[in-house]
Amino acid sequence: MNRSGLYYQPLPVSAEELALRRRIDELYTAHPFYGSRKIAFLLQINRKAAQRLTLAPALQVQVCAKWGSPACVRGRT
8 A cells, every 4th residue: 555545634625615516416406407517607617616516426417328218217327
C-alpha cells in the first residue's frame, strides 16, 4: 500500500456544495429527464460541476432500451 493512500484525509463537504446538491436533487426530483446541461443552465453553474454532482450515486438517471420494457418497469436498467 502506498503511503500517500495511508495518510490521505478527505476534506469535508462544504456547506455551499451541500446546498447545491440539495437544489440539484429538488430539480431532479421534479424533472428526472433533465440532464447535466439543463441543470447547469438553470443553476448558472459550470457544466462539469453539474455533471459531477448529478453523477452522485443517489442521482443516477435510469435509461431503458425501450419504453415499457419489463426491465424499465421493474426499475432495472
